[in-house]
Amino acid sequence: MKVIDFKPASCKHCYKCVRSCSVKAIRVTNAQAQIMNEYCVLCGHCLEVCPQNAKTFASDMDVVKVWLKQGDKVVVSLAPSYLGILKYRQPGQVVDGLKKLGFYQVRETAEGAAYVTAAYSRLLEAGKMKNIITTCCPSINDLVEKYYPDLTPYLAPVVSPMVAHGMLIKELCGKNTKVVFIGPCIAKKEEAEGDVRTRGYVDGVITFEELEQWFAGENIDLCQCGIQKMDNPDPKVNRLYPVQNGVITSVMKNYEAAVSGENLPGRGAQMYRKIFVDGIGACRELFDGMERGEFENCFIEANMCEGGCINGPAVNRLHVSRFKAKMNMEQQIEYEDPGYAPFPPQLHIEKMFYSRANKDHMPTEEQIQVILKATGKYNKDQELNCGACGYPTCRDKAIAVFQGKAEQEMCLPHAYEKAHSMANVVMETTPNAIFILDNDLKILEFNRMAQKFFGISKEDAMKSYLFEIMETQEFEEVLKDHHNILRRRMDLKQYGLKTLETIVYIEDMDGLLCILQDVSKDEERLEKEYEKKLQMVGSAQDVIDKQMMVAQEIAGLLGETTAETKIILSRLGDLISSDEQD
Secondary structure (H helix, E strand, C coil), rough: CEEEEEEECCCCCHHHHHHCCCCCEEECCEEEEECCCCCCCCCCCHHHCCCCCEECCCCCHHHHHHHHHHCCEEEEEECCCCCHCCCCCCHHHHHHHHCCCCCEEECCCHHHHHHHHHHHHHHHHHHCEEEEECCCCCCHHHHHHHHHHHHHHHHHCCHHHHHHHHHHHHHCCCCCCEEEEEECHHHHHHHHHCCCCCCCCCEEEEEEEHHHHHHHHHHCCCCHHCCCCCCCCCCCCHHHHCCCCCCHHHHHHHHHHHHHHHCCCCCCHHHCCCCEEEEEHHHHHHHHHCCCCCCCEEEEEECCCCCCCHCCCCCCCCCCCHHHHHHHHHHHCCCCCCCCCCCCCCCCCCCCCCCCCCCCCCCCHHHHHHHHHHHCCCCCCHHHCCCCCCCCCCCHHHHHHHHHCCCCCHHHHHHHHHHHHHHHHHHHCCCCEEEEECCCCCEEEEEEHHHHHHCHHHHHCCCCCCHHHCHHHHHHHHHHCCCCCCEEEEEEHHCEEEEEEEEEEEEECCCCEEEECCCHHHHHHCCCHHHHHHHHHHHHHHHHHHHHHHHHHHHHHHHHHHHHHHHHHHHHHHHHHHHHHC
């Protein structure tokens, strides 16, 4: 199942999530970050650092509300970190608030932790394991199984407190009871619903953040609620599980009680040194050392979150720090073993761990070099290893590209250099003068053609204001009303130039971009063509005038010959008439 991921529309490919992911379980495809389930250990760090709030979480809130609405028996397993994280006056107010939401019972997960504590004590007494790593934290379990498979024999073969508690609740309240875990951890959802070894004991998971939203939606203020007791016997010291050294403290209190009660001989615990470690960086450093054989006979309390579960990814840190949460918890806890009866024998608290390591196909050196050269890295000096892409070295990123986990375009220095180079090509090869101004009309950028147009070097121009080299009235108008000017005719008589000016307001920087297109030659050509046309019109007029004169002369001659012809014909007619009379 996919517990966490990123919203495609919100992801802005800043790669901050990749940088924060210690195990590089985030694939970037088409500039979109995606969680790779098979690699993810569900620490939640990527969701915490995402500046776009692009995270998604497979919430059980809606289904839990349906169970309550239809009258199902729903019991809460409440993580003990609530003591330091939720806002209330008395712990009993949290119980009352949850029952106002409709829950049948509210029990502390520390009740289940007490039985896990007892199991750890028995492992210490047995002394058969070279090292023992606690298995309360599902993220740590994932980290070992996926990335340190040789250490799986050191994982304590015991379920987490949440799973043990789920088993117990269903035994006490009936198999059809719905168990809902509420806590600061997102990895618990995978453990409850995605791990076939522990599936079925916990039916839903709600985070503290979700719970606070639920309370707010129902107008429930815990500080105004009544006080009700938890439905479980006091787990006492086992409430310390969410803080640093809490597991070790609980185990040693239980061990001492068991020895004093003659339930354990009391020899095994002395052979183990006690170590607590938290934070993925520190845990990986320790596990690396264990792989090198640096540790033996150690009981190791390991937590993925720095400071323990009180600093989980689903905690609202705006109203409480992990340090204050720790103080709040420690002030309310009785440092004694609760003396619970043994875990019901029909329930099996054991869990087996095994390797789930991924075997990635590795590129050859030649393939790595091809990928490196594609991002402008032709030698070692060009491998900056800046980490901006999220990978510690350029070679690591090249390997990720080969494996389909990353894209070549993720190399930000190369992308910047490429974009800067392209911008320079445009600025320096365009036939137009281009300059950029701030809101005081100070020159910020001045390209090669601008230097040619105005006869001033870029260095001098960058120290100048626009009014020092040309009129600024139109620029001031654009700055004032933000109405761009596009291809307007402007004569720079002092420079012997005729131009088309474009002035564009840049909103983000409250400045101006100006482009001047030199049309002097075009204007000169047009003038010459116009003069030629005028000459042709004049020549045509001369021809027409001559033709008119010729036409008039021809008309005159035609008129004279026509008159003479008429006279002759008249005389001939008279002659013929006189002959007939005779």
